[in-house]
Amino acid sequence: MTENHTPDLPDVDDPFVRQLLVLPDRDAADEAAEELGAAHPDLGEPEIVRDALAGEDDAEDAQWLVVLDPPTNGWTPALLHVLDTLATSHDGWREEA
Numbered sequence: 228m229t230e231n232h233t234p235d236l237p238d239v240d241d242p243f244v245r246q247l248l249v250l251p252d253r254d255a256a257d258e259a260a261e262e263l264g265a266a267h268p269d270l271g272e273p274e275i276v277r278d279a280l281a282g283e284d285d286a287e288d289a290q291w292l293v294v295l296d297p298p299t300n301g302w303t304p305a306l307l308h309v310l311d312t313l314a315t316s317h318d319g320w321r322e323e324a
Contacts, residue, residue: 235308236304236305236307236308237304237307237308237311238304239301239302239303239304239307240323241323242297242300242301242302242303243297243301243302244297244302244323244324245294245295245296245297245323245324246294246295246297246302246307246310246321246322246323246324247292247293247294247295247321247322247323247324248292248293248295248310248313248314248317248319248320248321249278249290249291249292249314249319249320249321249322250290250291250292250293250314250317250318250319251290251291251317251318251319252291253275253277253291255291255317255318255319256275256291256292256293256317257275258317259293259313259314259317259319260273260275260293262313263293263295263309263310263313266309267306267309269298270295270296270298270306271296273293273294273295274293274294275291275292275293275294276291276292276294277289277290277291277292278290278291278292294324295310307321
């Protein structure tokens with residue numbers, strides 16, 4: 228292990244790819260976007276999108292995405308950790324777009 232490696236921070240495969248917070252409902256997505264905007268205004272305004280699960284007609288089965296464009300200098304392990312923690316706190320997870 229190198230001295231710059233921190234085992235609890237995620238790896239950055241592509242620092243300029245969009246990140247998605249996948250959340251269970253609109254309220255969770257709104258709250259997560261608001262919290263992220265307050266803590267990291269430099270990330271800009273996230274987009275909130277409803278994502279119906281493939282083959283599902285029931286609106287109850289929709290997930291909500293908070294779509295985040297990469298910052299000017301790209302995602303860092305610390306920022307991705309913030310996103311992971313935020314998504315988990317709202318019963319969701321983070322994915323690369």
